[in-house]
Amino acid sequence: MKKLKVAYFLGRLHRGGMxxxxxxxxxxxxxxxxxxxxxxxxxxxxxxxFKATGARMFRLAARKGLDIRFLxxxxxxxRAEGVDVVHAQHPLEAAYAWLxxxxxxxxxxxxxHGYDFGLTGKxxxxxxxxxxxxxxxxxxxxxxxxxxxxxxxxxxxxxxxxVYNGIHFAKIExxxxxxxxxxxxxxxxLGMVGSFGAVRDQMTVCRFLSRLKSSGISFRFLFAGNxxxxxxxxxxxxxRENGLEREVRFLGTRDDxxxxxxxxxxxxxxxxxxxxxxxxxxxxxxxxPVFVNDWEVMREVTGxxxxxxxxxxxxxxxxxxHFLDFTTRxxxxxxxxxxxxxxxxxxxxxxxHLSALSSHYSRICNR
Numbered sequence: 253m254k255k256l257k258v259a260y261f262l263g264r265l266h267r268g269g270m271x272x273x274x275x276x277x278x279x280x281x282x283x284x285x286x287x288x289x290x291x292x293x294x295x296x297x298x299x300x301x302f303k304a305t306g307a308r309m310f311r312l313a314a315r316k317g318l319d320i321r322f323l324x325x326x327x328x329x330x331r332a333e334g335v336d337v338v339h340a341q342h343p344l345e346a347a348y349a350w351l352x353x354x355x356x357x358x359x360x361x362x363x364x365h366g367y368d369f370g371l372t373g374k375x376x377x378x379x380x381x382x383x384x385x386x387x388x389x390x391x392x393x394x395x396x397x398x399x400x401x402x403x404x405x406x407x408x409x410x411x412x413x414x415v416y417n418g419i420h421f422a423k424i425e426x427x428x429x430x431x432x433x434x435x436x437x438x439x440x441x442l443g444m445v446g447s448f449g450a451v452r453d454q455m456t457v458c459r460f461l462s463r464l465k466s467s468g469i470s471f472r473f474l475f476a477g478n479x480x481x482x483x484x485x486x487x488x489x490x491x492r493e494n495g496l497e498r499e500v501r502f503l504g505t506r507d508d509x510x511x512x513x514x515x516x517x518x519x520x521x522x523x524x525x526x527x528x529x530x531x532x533x534x535x536x537x538x539x540x541p542v543f544v545n546d547w548e549v550m551r552e553v554t555g556x557x558x559x560x561x562x563x564x565x566x567x568x569x570x571x572x573x574h575f576l577d578f579t580t581r582x583x584x585x586x587x588x589x590x591x592x593x594x595x596x597x598x599x600x601x602x603x604x605h606l607s608a609l610s611s612h613y614s615r616i617c618n619r
Contacts, residue, residue: 256286256613257334261349262341266296267505268447269417269530270341270365276420276602278305283603285610289333291326293345297505308333314348326352337361337613343379350385359616363390363415364400367525370450380404387616390415390609392528395549413612416553417528418605419537421597425514426539426590440579441517443474445509445531448484452477453522453545458487459568460520460575462494467572469579472499474516476506513538518578518585520571523547533600536560539593541578541585543571553600559592561585 260274274290275298281288289308303309310329314322326348330338338353339361340346346362353360362382371379383389383404391397391414406412446452454475461473479488479502491500506512509531513519519535521544526532529550535542542560544550545567554560561578564570578585613619 253619256336256610256617256619257289258286258337258339258613259289259291259330259333259335260339260341261291261345263292263345264294264296265292265299265302266294267298267507269528270363271296271298272530273417273602273605274341275301275305276418277606278302278307279420280602280606281305281307284606286337286613289335291329291338323348323352327356330358331356336617339363339609341365343375343382346382346386347378350382359387359613360385361388361390361613361616362386363392364396364527365392366451366527367396367399368403369525387411388413388612390612392417393549393552395552396527410615415605415608415612416600417530417533418602419530419533419600420602421537423510424534424537425510426537426593438470440469440471441474441515442471442520443476443512443516444520444522445476445506445512445535446521447477447505448475448479448481448487450483451524451526452483453524453566454483454487455490456522456545456566456568456571457520458490458494458496458500460571461491461496461500463568463572464575465494465496465499467576469576472501473520474501474503474512476503476509476512478505480504509534510538513540516540517582518543518575520575521545522566522571523550526550529553532560533596536589536592536596539586539590541582541589542592543574543578545571555595559596 291310293314312325335358337359338349340349341363346360349360389412394414397412397414401412444457448454464471488502513535518541521532523545526549532544536559544560545565546562547565561574563574
């Protein structure tokens with residue numbers, strides 16, 4: 253039987269969790285039960301990485317508003333390539349795909365990577381419109397799916413499914429050989445990965461670091477992620493005002509996250525409303541102790557704290573208390589981290605993610 257052909261459709265090839273996941277999928281194309289291609293609207297800093305996979309890439313630029321010519325070009329491309337499924341990574345691309353595929357027999361799938369917080373009125377209308385029309389709405393956690401189903405009264409008709417994000421664990425270095433002592437004698441090496449913005453809560457981490465310094469514990473902390481934002485500026489200002497300039501570094505966007513994780517003694521994370529937490533899962537896979545707040549989705553992906561240490565959301569003092577226990581018995585936490593790493597790779601691999609998607613594609617195409 254001929255393989256299904258799936259076109260992954262996104263906006264800009266700029267670094268982010270969704271783009272990284274799609275890049276990992278393309279690198280697994282040889283093992284997939286469906287063919288893959290990519291359609292995108294704008295170049296970005298990940299363009300060279302996408303093109304290096306050897307995947308078939310098509311750029312279609314669109315003007316603002318309802319660009320009829322863009323819809324016609326998209327429809328012509330999908331028909332010429334014999335595409336069976338368009339998998340959009342954003343409601344706007346899903347809407348473009350749905351309009352372009354009218355009457356063509358092509359199925360439209362969309363993944364909801366985030367929540368609807370902060371959407372413009374227009375963005376909300378497009379999202380609501382597509383939630384009712386997509387052949388399949390993919391959510392990245394049960395927590396996120398429950399939120400959307402309740403708020404938008406979505407029917408439980410098999411079109412609302414959960415497919416956990418997949419991690420390419422082969423690129424993560426496990427630190428099973430690490431000693432219980434700090435990486436640098438007398439100084440704990442800590443870090444967090446994630447862009448500064450509405451989704452994450454780096455300020456709680458900054459308050460925790462101030463508490464850590466006032467207690468006399470020596471550390472260095474690395475913030476990796478785009479910090480050229482109001483949130484990033486606020487955190488940098490807080491660190492200056494509280495004498496943390498020597499201990500805290502803001503690295504900006506990085507391409508070497510696995511290498512950064514390999515040099516840490518512990519990973520500290522704070523979320524306001526993540527839908528999954530790829531950075532958290534990667535840190536767990538690196539076999540280092542992970543401290544993350546008890547936001548609902550973090551409870552879900554860590555097995556209610558079985559894979560990481562949970563502290564009260566927004567509570568820097570509670571985070572400090574948990575971390576203080578880590579400093580007094582690091583050997584115990586290292587052993588727990590090693591066990592968690594072994595478990596997490598069986599739960600959230602990119603191979604399992606790809607297999608789940610293939611199954612859903614086949615179902616909606618009646619294969």
